[in-house]
Amino acid sequence: MRAVVFERYGEPAEVREVPDPAPAPGGVVVRVEATGLCRSDWHGWMGHDPGITLPHVPGHELAGVVEAVGSGVSAWRPGDRVTVPFVCACGTCADCAAGEHQVCARQTQPGFTHWGSFAEYVALDHADVNLVAVPAELSYATAAALGCRFATAFRAVVARGRVAAGEWVAVHGCGGVGLSAVMIAAAAGARVVAVDTAPAARELALSFGAAHALDPRAAGPGGAAGEVRELTGGGAHLSLDALGSPATASASVAGLRRRGRHVQVGLLPAESGPAALPMDRVIGWELELLGSHGMAAHAYPPMLELVRSGALRPDLLVTRSLPLSGAPAALAAMGSAPGSGVTVILPQQ
Template identity: 75%
Template sequence: MRAVIFERYGERPEVRDVPDPHPSDHGVIVRVEATGLCRSDWHGWQGHDPDITLPHVPGHELAGVVEAVGLRVSAWRPGDRVTVPFVCACGTCASCATGDHQICERQTQPGFTHWGSFAQYVALDHAEVNLVAVPQDMSFTTAASLGCRFATAFRAVVQQGGVTAGEWVAVHGCGGVGLSAVMIAAASGARVVAVDVSPQALALARKFGAAECVDATGTKDTAAAIRDLTGGGAHVSLDALGSPATCAASVNSLRRRGRHIQVGLLPSPDGTTPVPMARAIALELELLGSHGMAAHTYPPMLELVRAGVLRPDLLLTSTITLDAVPDALAAMGTAPGAGVTVIEPWS
């Protein structure tokens, strides 16, 4: 099969033929019809993820058709249209037993713990607990966006953030996750303040429901700007980008007893990130992490997509081929871009 592969961190990936994968007893092989280009893939390529072993094929946000099934798989068969969360659960650990598959103690992640979906085929483990059926009327490009960015934003806003109608929600960083969060929070009846350095990203945020926008390039103190716009601070604030600056701004933008949700990864040389804990203590803030979304919790989100309340298809801003991935991946380091880019490996 053709795949995007890199042999050293930070060096330009190549597109070349590699061996086809084979299913484990409890797994499947999926023919990848669409896969998203996500900032997490850039982090992995840069060496920020300890689970990656070189050489490596990235890609974790996918949809496609089951090509082959393992001996112990009975719920799925070749030809089924599927997607999958980027966190694949084992289904048997203590966390899985309580339904918290997104923090499985033995989780696997395509594109991180093993070769991923920037390829024509990808292996997925524990298919019985991880695969999600893609409705016949949903395109593969739309379904591919659900597994990481959109589902991650849905859990962060709805399940972790507990956003309710009338609340102010600040979203720091309007890439794929951030724009998804804007759309989901607005659909929940919240008033959204979007923050980004890109005029294009802010324009998309307004299109998807943001009531206010803050240009972080021309604003010295984005947290203060949010507090002014919201009359005291956001009820919920998400760092959807992942940097020390956006994390601190998110916490500092909250009102009393507000909720900060950390979604974006926070790589740092020493593994630490400064957080304004004095404010968290004084205002009794909640600081929460959000890590993907379990496959069994997809139905409410899929129903909102089916009903047209949520439109992840509108987040798609470009479609590229495998051959274009090396340049697109490299560009994410300096220009994260706006919206969602989807790769179609067979085109």
């Protein structure tokens, strides 16, 4: 099969022929019809993830068709249209027994723990636990955006952030995760303040329901946090760092009102240094600091129902598609120009 392979961190990847994968006894091989280009892929390419073994094929946000099944798989067969969370749970550890598959102690992640979906085919583990059926009316490109960014944002806003109608929600960083969070919070009846340096990202945020869109570089002396507090009459009830940097994490916490909730979604690599969080305010204002890590496959149905009804439109997030040959350059560009919306790679083209 053809796949995007890199031999060294931070050096150019290339499309080459590699052996086809085979399914594990409890796993499947999926023919990849679409796979998202995510900033997490860039972090892996840069060497920020210690679980990667070189040479490596990135890609973790995918949708496609089951090509082959392992001997222990009972719920799926060749020809099924599927997607998968980026966290593939084992299904048997204590966390999985509690339904918390997204923090499985023995999790695997395509594109990180093993070769991923920037390829014509990808192997996925524990299929009966992790695969999600893709409705016929959902395109593969749209379904690919669900597995990491949209599902991650859905759980961060709804389950972890406990968004409520009428609340103020601030979203710092309006890439794929941030724009998804804007759309989901607005659909829940919240008033959203989107914060991003890119004009195109701010325009998309407004089109997806944000009440305000701020450029943090143009903020006053109080920075983005001060602008959020002023616009919201005292601070956001819920704020998310969807980018992952010391500056956005700090601004997200500092922009909260009393008893507000911060959800950290974006990864902060060690190279960026620690975030300076106002812990005195966390104590005095009884703020909540929460992490959010994907969403388990069993939690997809409510989200998919909102997509089916048209209340949520993840298809609008897909702003660019590329053939597999365009993936290496697009991956490298994520560091300096992450882009707006979701870029989808189509490996069969």
